[in-house]
Amino acid sequence: MNKFKKFFPNVWVAECEEEYEKGEIIELETKYGKSVECEVHNLVAQKNGLFYYSIVRLEEQTYAQRKAGRYNNSAINHMAKSEERLNASNEGREFLSLGEPIKVGHHSEKRHRALIERNWNRMEKSMEYAEKAKEAERKAEYWENKADETTLAMPESLEYFNGRLEKAIGYHEGLKNGTIERTHSYSLTYAKKDVNELKKKVEIAELLWGRTDGKRKTI
Structure with a gap:
């Protein structure tokens, strides 16, 4: 296989x-x-x-799109659970809104305390689910942004990284000959590093998606 x-x-x-x-x-x-x-x-x-x-x-969705979809669904589910617990925490609202104190020793004491505890636990759970929903939304946004990125796993990466390399080389040359101002002492070093990294990506993209010359890489 x-x-x-x-x-x-x-x-x-x-x-x-x-x-x-x-x-x-x-x-x-x-x-x-x-x-x-x-x-x-x-x-x-x-x-x-x-x-x-x-x-x-050949799947319709990329890995990043599938991850974003899963986290979006997770956010929806957690928010639904949060709202469910929030609504449940309103049990006995009419009675509790009267502000009746707990009657210690009265037959209603146990039920009164249990009602307050149930609603408090439900409210805490609602907040917990709401936080999980927010975290899932944050992760979904991250993967949605990833889905818009061009990576070496895509055939269009060859053209994309070639374009970036051309610009990086021009910027580096400008720093060297003084036509572009150096904003700090490491400007030239960082620019050269970008050129080298992009050259490596173009080389890999060429191997993956360009025209081959019969030479194969050992992996």
């Missing part, structure tokens, strides 16, 4: 026992045993009789 193989942080390729052509649709098995349809792109490596291909998952 074809499997996923980690190639680079957040980038997975297909590990296959047989060769495939670009554009073929194959099935890969996740570590949880789920079968996922993917489209073959480039042969990026060949080792020990196995073939490694860059692939595009």
Whole structure:
């Protein structure tokens, strides 16, 4: 069975026992045993009789979109539970609104105390669920933003990182020749670091999504 193989942080390729052509649709098995349809792109490596291909998952939603969806659903569920507990904490509201003191020793004392305790516990639980809903909303927003990012796992990353590299090189050259002002003593160092990192990403994107020259990387 074809499997996923980690190639680079957040980038997975297909590990296959047989060769495939670009554009073929194959099935890969996740570590949880789920079968996922993917489209073959480039042969990026060949080792020990196995073939490694860059692939595009054919699912309608990306990993980030699925995570955002799960957290959004979690936020809705927790908020519903919060409101449920909040409504339940109004038990005996008419009686409690009278401000009647607890009659110590009276037959109503136990029921009075139990009612207050139930409502207090419900209110605490409502607040707890509301906090969980807020946390889930925060995580959903994080993954929604991630879904809009261009990463090396996408075929469009080659064009994207090439564009960023071109701008980074221009900025670095400007700092070197003085046409761009250095805002601090490490401006040139940081600019060079950005260029180097983007060159590495372009190199990987080229291997994954560009035209291949027959040379394969060992992984």
